[in-house]
Amino acid sequence: MEIFQQILFGIILVTAVYFFSKRMALIKKLILLGKAEDLHDQPMKRWKNVALLALGQKKMFKNPTVALLHLLVYAGFIIINIEMIEIVMDGLFGTHRFLLGMLPYYYSFLINSFEILAALVIFACVIFLVRRNLIHVKRLWSNELTGWPSKDANIILLVEIVLMMLFLKMNAADSLLQLKGIEPYANHSTGVFYISSLLHPLMDRFSIETLLLTERICWWMHILGVLAFLNYLSWSKHLHIILAFPNAYFSRLEPNGKIKNMPAVQNEVLYAFQPESAPAASSDPSPSSFGAKDVNDLSWKNLLDAFSCTECGRCTAACPANQTGKMLSPRRIMMATRDRAEEIGSKINQQIEWRSDNRSLLYDYISEEEIRACTTCNACVEACPVSINPLDIIVELRRYLIMEKSSSPQEWTSMFGNIENNFAPWKFSPDQRINWTKEST
Amino acid sequence: MKVPIWSEEVSKGNQPEILFWVGCAGSFDARAQSITKAFITILNKVGISYAILGTEEMCTGDPARRAGNEFQFQMMAYQNIQLLNGYQVKKIVTACPHCFNTLKNEYPELGGHFEVIHHSTMLQQMIDEGKIVLNENGAFKGKKITFHDSCYLGRSNQIYDAPRSVIEALDASLVEMKRCKSNGLCCGAGGAQMFKEEEKGNNRINLERTSDVLETGASVVASACPFCNTMLTDGIKLNEKQEEIKVLDIAELIAQSI
Ligand code: SF4
Ligand code: SF4
16 A cells, blocks of 8 residues: 555655656747847846745845745745655655655754644635635736636635645644654654644544544645646746846846847947948848747747736736726736747647748737837836846847838827938928027027 | 037136036927026026037937947047047036936946036035025915926936925925835836837827826926936826816926025
């Protein structure tokens, strides 16, 4: 029986890890569909961003209450997963409370800390559920979040609560069995579990068999839940638990106002003005098209951004266009980018050639009207807690529209004409530039 | 008014220390011209060695680049950089955050390396160094003034304090809007929006921002960007509040206090 459980555990563990790795490999492949962009310079600054923005969650602290609760769930969740080491060891080797033997003096302290954290995580998750579903926080109630995205958040919160409950209930059953002198529990004396022992009155009347069963069921449900969660996470907005770290590392270090240069265009203009500087024959390959129409025209960092997005909507809540009722929503830009990448992912999985699927990020997922409304104010970039830059994508899509499609609003066409002919966006001639100097003060 | 032009200075054998980049708004827009004049008044009074490019100045390319027209941006950048390098310009001051951002952040990788400073920083420095001496009983003493952060000064370049310390130097009481500094709301002009109608929505961005301004009860809303200035001026007019509250650039505040 024991050995059967061990084998079953091994199979489940390997399967779960296999599917998770496969999924992560696909995500990596999808991210790398994006264009190359070197973001490895200044490693010290980058690590600092990881420490401050990802680990320290600095931007979250614009709202300290939410930040503390979030930190609780996150820290609690990560730390409690140390317990996973023990569970995996016990599962594979058929041991019981593996760490107790390793750390006899600290074990009680360790598990009690986990229990306290578990209780706090449950508390925070309940508050988040209430906040999300009963209190109208505007950014969590937009129509972008109907359907799966809104369920996603609730599912995760509920799963976390259930996992923490299972952990506590397992401990409660274990300590009761110890009190009743049942092996192997009795000779693995853990000391008092301060939180889970509060559940004892509920379980006091359980028979020994029920207690044993409860302990085993909780143990199994807990580990199965965690493995399922791991796989679920990779499909959900909760991927940010993992990707927030690389995303902070690779976030841009330049001032937000600087727009990414296009060296190909720079060179073309240079050769137009200085033909002698042009290289003999066209040795450097010009990009096939300018700007971005689909996700593979974006930089890989834009795609990493899309997979890291938590759909929290802080960007959209800060966006001046969105606040005044325009269609543009930077969160939707990120969700659309991920959705298109996922669509390509599922085509790759089914071995369907996606490059000729006649679909693209621009038009099929994001409309012209949306990206036109952007004031490039950087409010979205500033607001994002996981270092995402929706503006970068918007500018790339605008570049495609103007440079490849010559599609621009009438007023912009006149503006371009003015700049070209008069060197100013308005219709004034260059010699009118100093008319003001001729007036008195 | 007396404004030194770079090419004329060169032909007189002078090499001015600082280039004042006026920008298209500052050159052509009637409202922004008074900001330019106010800043010139200050420069002349302090006695700084400066000049403007005059008719040789061209659009930096900021609106073209942000609209998506990279070709046009690169054309403008190339021509401006050639001109500036030809004149061996070392230091540039401008009253426009958009020009500031482009000159400072976007021209270097295209071959234009200059020390670029926004007029808010320069005003702050000149006040700190005692070069600008403000009237004891200035027009703005004790007045309630609020400051509207320009996106291209604030979030784009992290300049939040310089314009505020200029306002504080006037002995005015600075009141903040509910959305300010890194959380400040855009005026609606950036990203080449200045040059086109807004997309369909339920409000105009400048009106949304104007309500923040009016909420403070200030008698002056200070800006440090000609485009923000236009947007807020329009917003206040549409609210028919132009008697209660003035929109002034920080250069105008100083020029009226010396
Ligand atoms: S940069 Fe564009 S998308 Fe981002 S907040 Fe500003 S207007 Fe909205
Ligand atoms: S881009 Fe950032 S701020 Fe916007 S929804 Fe995603 S995680 Fe939140």
